[in-house]
Amino acid sequence: MNAQELALNIAVNLGRIGRWACEGRRERLDQFMKETEEFVAKLEKAPKSARFQTTFDAFLTAFNNLRKDVRMEPVWAEMMFTWANILTHRARLA
Numbered sequence: 001m002n003a004q005e006l007a008l009n010i011a012v013n014l015g016r017i018g019r020w021a022c023e024g025r026r027e028r029l030d031q032f033m034k035e036t037e038e039f040v041a042k043l044e045k046a047p048k049s050a051r052f053q054t055t056f057d058a059f060l061t062a063f064n065n066l067r068k069d070v071r072m073e074p075v076w077a078e079m080m081f082t083w084a085n086i087l088t089h090r091a092r093l094a
Contacts (some may be wrong), residue, residue: 003052003094006043010036011087018080024072033067052093059083 001009013036020029040063048056066079 001042001046003043003046003048004091006039006046007052007056007087007091007094010039010043011084011091013039014080014084014087018077018084021070021072021077021080022074026070026072029070029072033070037067048094052090055086055090055093059087 013032016032017029017036020026020032040060043056044060062079062083066076070076
């Protein structure tokens with residue numbers, strides 16, 4: 001997978017994770033969090049444009065903070081939805 005495909009896969013998973021946080025489905029959230037972490041690790045190593053790197057660096061900071069403090073509540077889920085949206089739009093720059 002190239003950087004664009006990885007960014008889009010991460011975005012899709014973030015949307016799922018946000019939904020499951022709102023629904024209280026911790027087991028599914030954990031399953032996709034693990035998969036997302038694997039995609040993130042691959043994207044860290046993949047060649048990326050300088051314009052996308054800035055977005056990715058900001059995402060990494062936010063994602064690392066969110067995954068350390070998973071909350072089954074709307075505010076936490078909204079952060080996942082926000083990053084899903086950002087990555088979806090910025091993936092073409094990857």
